[in-house]
Amino acid sequence: MDSSLLQDYIKTAKRYRTPVLAVLATLMLVCSAVWSFDVPWRDIAEYFLLCVLGVGFVAMLSAVLVFILKRLRA
Structure with missing residues (x-):
């Protein structure tokens, strides 16, 4: 090799x-x-879905904030 x-x-x-x-x-x-x-698998799946949605929401808010800040600086 x-x-x-x-x-x-x-x-x-x-x-x-x-x-x-x-x-x-x-x-x-x-x-x-x-x-x-x-702990039932269904509860684990619901918590996982909630976490994914929460992270997605925070990412969306971050993207909007970055967009706004870039527009204000331009």
Whole structure:
């Protein structure tokens, strides 16, 4: 295997290691809540949907604020 190809692979693996581990840890916590504490999957799905909508709302407000600020500066 070429040395530069191996170095590129290692650099890419290091870049994605933290986000992948964060997602896996979150998945483990959710599964633990469902299996250990008998939290229904439906409740987990509702909380997930609520979080996605909340983040989307904050992103939309941020985009509107950036648009307004750029218009005021121009």
